[in-house]
Amino acid sequence: MKKFTISTSKPYDVIIDRDILSDTGKFIGERFEKCKACVITDNVVNSYFVDQVVQSLNDNGFKTTRIIFPNGEHSKSLNTYAKILEALAEDFFTRTDIIVAVGGGIVGDIAGFAAATYLRGISYVQIPTTYLSAIDSSVGGKTSVNLLGGKNLVGAYWQPSLVLCDYGTFDSLAPEYILEGKAEAAKSAIVSDANLIPFIQSNDFQHVVERCISIKKSIVEADEGDRGLRQLLNFGHTIGHGIEKLSAFTVSHGQAVAKGMVVETKAAYAMGLTPNDISAEISTILEGLGFDLSVSQSSDDLYRYALTDKKIFGDKITVVVPESIGKCKLHKLPMEKLREFIDLGMK
Numbered sequence: 165m166k167k168f169t170i171s172t173s174k175p176y177d178v179i180i181d182r183d184i185l186s187d188t189g190k191f192i193g194e195r196f197e198k199c200k201a202c203v204i205t206d207n208v209v210n211s212y213f214v215d216q217v218v219q220s221l222n223d224n225g226f227k228t229t230r231i232i233f234p235n236g237e238h239s240k241s242l243n244t245y246a247k248i249l250e251a252l253a254e255d256f257f258t259r260t261d262i263i264v265a266v267g268g269g270i271v272g273d274i275a276g277f278a279a280a281t282y283l284r285g286i287s288y289v290q291i292p293t294t295y296l297s298a299i300d301s302s303v304g305g306k307t308s309v310n311l312l313g314g315k316n317l318v319g320a321y322w323q324p325s326l327v328l329c330d331y332g333t334f335d336s337l338a339p340e341y342i343l344e345g346k347a348e349a350a351k352s353a354i355v356s357d358a359n360l361i362p363f364i365q366s367n368d369f370q371h372v373v374e375r376c377i378s379i380k381k382s383i384v385e386a387d388e389g390d391r392g393l394r395q396l397l398n399f400g401h402t403i404g405h406g407i408e409k410l411s412a413f414t415v416s417h418g419q420a421v422a423k424g425m426v427v428e429t430k431a432a433y434a435m436g437l438t439p440n441d442i443s444a445e446i447s448t449i450l451e452g453l454g455f456d457l458s459v460s461q462s463s464d465d466l467y468r469y470a471l472t473d474k475k476i477f478g479d480k481i482t483v484v485v486p487e488s489i490g491k492c493k494l495h496k497l498p499m500e501k502l503r504e505f506i507d508l509g510m511k
């Protein structure tokens with residue numbers, strides 16, 4: 165078992181091991197008095213893992229309820245969020261009760277946002293069951309839902325009280341879901357640690373999860389509010405979120421971020437923001453992992469979507485500039501240059 169303590173405004177542990185779901189109640193019981201625990205999940209995850217989580221919580225004295233919503237990005241909506249809040253109110257949840265999110269990034273983000281806002285904030289525990297959510301979204305306290313106008317446009321920074329990461333859950337994932345995680349793992353490697361690449365290639369989940377969490381820990385501790393350094397973790401997402409949304413989510417998040425990383429790398433070099441063109445190197449790594457890097461959306465549409473990017477502050481947008489594999493920097497690009505940036509990346 166590996167444990168990281170994330171020393172943010174509210175410190176919490178991330179516990180990483182195989183086959184620990186049946187100990188959920190014990191780990192949570194070490195941190196909370198017996199209380200009501202609302203387990204939030206989707207219908208797919210529910211049929212795999214949630215019974216053992218609920219059983220363990222019940223065995224350890226928690227009084228559980230369960231909210232299950234349909235799997236998929238369309239559920240990450242204000243509508244689902246409102247239903248969760250109404251269910252918590254109907255069950256008379258109080259500020260000493262907790263939410264337990266069991267699932268991938270969509271479940272974690274929406275359950276976290278409900279926790280951040282119900283009664284102005286209650287505690288929640290993240291139990292990521294996908295590779296992607298284990299290495300990225302479950303840690304760091306970003307919570308959100310989508311608007312029709314764009315991904316994650318409503319949310320809050322609200323740190324979990326515990327993250328329980330059981331990488332044994334990845335055994336149940338179809339190869340395309342493993343690929344999703346590889347995109348975010350490759351992002352962490354390109355941003356911060358070139359040595360991680362072979363471990364991603366060989367599916368060494370334990371090492372990749374531990375290393376990605378350790379990278380995320382140091383970045384989030386330095387910039388919890390996402391005003392500076394943390395924006396490095398958004399590499400590939402300015403374009404990637406656009407590809408995802410414009411494809412009506414037929415292109416998955418990981419696939420879109422992989423394409424976005426290449427477009428943004430080409431753009432940064434072509435704009436003269438770095439003397440090193442490492443786009444071919446990044447493409448080789450991503451294609452080797454199994455990504456299709458073609459982009460069918462137009463520059464026009466990607467530009468319009470990029471105007472919703474959360475890295476826009478006033479008249480500048482922060483872009484990530486890769487200098488070598490494992491080393492990236494941030495650059496504040498004037499908004500009037502954004503159109504040219506995207507055009508150059510798409511060439």
Ligand code: GLY
Nearest residue numbers: 300304306394397
């Ligand atoms: N997923 C990027 C972040 O947490 O900042």
